[in-house]
Amino acid sequence: MPRIRALKAFLYVTIPWLMLGGLACICAALLYSPLAARKYNGEYQTFFKQSWPNVEPVTEEFLTLNQQMFTLTEIHQVDGTTHYETFYADILNSHPLGGQLQVKNVLTDQRSQWSPYKENAELIARYQYATQPGAVLNFQVLSASNDEALCLYIYELSRLRCMNP
Incomplete structure (x- = not known):
């Protein structure tokens, strides 16, 4: 018992x-x-307008993302001219909440010397680091109110972007 x-x-x-x-x-x-699988495979885009002293650039961004590659194209329209930048990076490691990118190449138009960072020394330094081939950037995937949207924060640039498919 x-x-x-x-x-x-x-x-x-x-x-x-x-x-x-x-x-x-x-x-x-x-x-x-x-957060993991569905967000790491797809194409996303966003469109926004910024207000800076003396200029209001309109920017459109396109992101292609899969398990191995990250490609971000930015198209800026300022004072009637169009400027572009394309970032190519490999994804070194990833997990459901983020990972690391290694910059492979950055292409920009050579038609002008326009720089969105020309008046801020800290932003210039961050931008120069982030565009060097071989630079390692840390990113985090954040949740969004829209289940299909992708919100991505890149620490080295202190940059948050939310994009729709």
Whole structure:
């Protein structure tokens, strides 16, 4: 009889804790998993207008993203002229919440010396680092109110962009 009582007590204490632990694992998996696969494969774009002293550039960005490659093209329209930049990078490692990029190449138009960062020394330094071939950039994928949108924060540029497919 004492063995049966001990077994019942053990089961009454252990089973609820096992169930609670299992539920906690399921909740954690649901919290972290939806960001991964669908966001790392696709094409995204955004369009925005900025207000700077003496100029209001209109920028359109296109991002192609898969498990191995990151390509970002920016098209700036300033004072009736169009300027572009294209960043090519390999994805070194990734996880559901972010990863690291290694810059392969940056192409810009050579028609003008327009720079959106020309009046801020800190931004110039960050931009110069981020556009050097071989530079490693850290990024984070953030959740958005629209399930299909991709919000990407690049730490070295202090830059957040949310894009739609």
